[in-house]
Amino acid sequence: xxxxxxxxxxxxxxxxxxxxxxxxxxxxxxxxxxxxxxxxxxxxxxxxxxxxxxxxxxxxxxxxxxxxxxxxxxxxxxxxxxxxxxxxxxxxxxxxxxxxxxxxxxxxxxxxxxx
Amino acid sequence: xxxxxxxxxxxxxxxxxxxxxxxxxxxxxxxxxxxxxxxxxxxxxxxxxxxxxxxxxxxxxxxxxxxxxxxxxxxxxxxxxxxxxxxxxxxxxxxxxxxxxxxxxxxxxxxxxxxxxxxxxxxxxxxxxxxxxxxxxxxxxxxxxxxxxxxxxxxxxxxxxxxxxxxxxxxxxxxxxxxxxxxxxxxxxxxxxxxxxxxxxxxxxxxxxxxxxxxxxxxxxxxxxxxxxxxxxxxxxxxxxxxxxxxxxxxxxxxxxxxxxxxxxxxxxxxxxxxxxxxxxxxxxxxxxxxxxxxxxxxxxxxxxxxxxxxxxxxxxxxxxxxxxxxxxxxxxxxxxxxxxxxxxxxxxxxxxxxxxxxxxxxxxxxxxxxxxxxxxxxxxxxxxxxxxxxxxxxxxxxxxxxxxxxxxxxxxxxxxxxx
Numbered sequence: 225x226x227x228x229x230x231x232x233x234x235x236x237x238x239x240x241x242x243x244x245x246x247x248x249x250x251x252x253x254x255x256x257x258x259x260x261x262x263x264x265x266x267x268x269x270x271x272x273x274x275x276x277x278x279x280x281x282x283x284x285x286x287x288x289x290x291x292x293x294x295x296x297x298x299x300x301x302x303x304x305x306x307x308x309x310x311x312x313x314x315x316x317x318x319x320x321x322x323x324x325x326x327x328x329x330x331x332x333x334x335x336x337x338x339x
Numbered sequence: 340x341x342x343x344x345x346x347x348x349x350x351x352x353x354x355x356x357x358x359x360x361x362x363x364x365x366x367x368x369x370x371x372x373x374x375x376x377x378x379x380x381x382x383x384x385x386x387x388x389x390x391x392x393x394x395x396x397x398x399x400x401x402x403x404x405x406x407x408x409x410x411x412x413x414x415x416x417x418x419x420x421x422x423x424x425x426x427x428x429x430x431x432x433x434x435x436x437x438x439x440x441x442x443x444x445x446x447x448x449x450x451x452x453x454x455x456x457x458x459x460x461x462x463x464x465x466x467x468x469x470x471x472x473x474x475x476x477x478x479x480x481x482x483x484x485x486x487x488x489x490x491x492x493x494x495x496x497x498x499x500x501x502x503x504x505x506x507x508x509x510x511x512x513x514x515x516x517x518x519x520x521x522x523x524x525x526x527x528x529x530x531x532x533x534x535x536x537x538x539x540x541x542x543x544x545x546x547x548x549x550x551x552x553x554x555x556x557x558x559x560x561x562x563x564x565x566x567x568x569x570x571x572x573x574x575x576x577x578x579x580x581x582x583x584x585x586x587x588x589x590x591x592x593x594x595x596x597x598x599x600x601x602x603x604x605x606x607x608x609x610x611x612x613x614x615x616x617x618x619x620x621x622x623x624x625x626x627x628x629x630x631x632x633x634x635x636x637x638x639x640x641x642x643x644x645x646x647x648x649x650x651x652x653x654x655x656x657x658x659x660x661x662x663x664x665x666x667x668x669x670x671x672x673x674x675x676x677x678x679x680x681x682x683x684x685x686x687x688x689x690x691x692x693x694x695x696x697x698x699x700x701x702x703x704x705x706x707x708x709x710x711x712x713x714x715x716x717x718x719x720x721x722x723x724x725x726x727x728x729x730x731x732x733x734x735x736x737x738x739x740x741x742x743x744x745x746x747x748x749x750x751x752x753x754x755x756x757x758x759x
Contacts, residue, residue, distance in 0.1 A: 310508040310509070
């Protein structure tokens, strides 16, 4: 088994203009996704949604600035840490991850156990 | 009694060309890691030189090489136990644990190798490079030649792709039936790309790179043996054979590029055409043909036509429409314009080319201005044709294509002067 981080990149405008109903539907989609992970043979190890990039603070060379590290149209808005047998399984799981205003990036976690 | 050096050398070269993928794939099961498997297979080929000279050429070179490579892999694993925890991905415990002497019958793992090299998580260039390296056994220098890049650049690309396979755990497996159509399409695209860049070299002094074409034919044949029921594999092999059948007529004795229109059809490879036609009939049977089968059908219409003028152009146009429905590629749309020219005339074709041009989807594609130039020339709009030929020449890096376009440019320059 290997671990992967699913990074959710979305256009924040999408959520800024969402109605309470849309928001509830989004939450429900994520709850369902969490169930689908195990149905596909993977394990969810963790995950969180992030506050928008308007709340971000960056530090480069000790200089503190307001805003995200890199300005992009689609910003990192949340992540899941999962365990899967291989990349194919990780991709099958990630395809189901809700990201209506963007998409996801899948990154293998570096194995530092040295085993 | 020793076997003559030449004979051994030939047998090894032969085994390299024919059996590399088989030996590597069968070794990967035991080695557990593609890099290690590659190293062991290289060692096996080296040790074959001495052993075959001393003991004679084995009746089954692939089995001999696989056994030697597997032994080497097991030795390395024993010596370096720490590797075991780290790289168990490709190891099948049942195989690794059983007697490595027992290699008969060796399971044919070549498909697993091909699908791993062409995994969608790898970029197209990496897929082609890895296929050439792992399936065809080419050296980094040879692959660099194919891509026309310096060797260190290619070495870095191959290393990066192999690292991604290991670190992201791209599985060593044939996809299941649900995924197979998409994944197979990627494999066929890689082989087709290898063919097209060999059929007409994107740059350089030769029109055709024959070794590359031959390799693509070899790969397509191998895929057909391994997946006899996949019609698109049949379609791709047919497409390659029918297109390549024109090879020796595409350049004249003076080294000048000859268009389909000017080629001596009696000199086409008719045995290859017959094989291609039989394959395409099979690939089209039962409807719902894929894009390679439809492209092969277009090549078949040309192969069967007695001359350019007597070609069944309405059928070619119909097939292009069919192809566009399956595969809405702007390159297909541009190729279709040639059929539009032959059926509806140059103005209708030019209108379609201009729509494509305006879409910007073919920006920088050398055949767009070349096609426009030809249509403008046919319409007698010579001043505009001059501009279009110049644009095409600026994009042409193949010397034969450049020379052809320069010839056309001087023709229209003269015509534009005499008409103005």
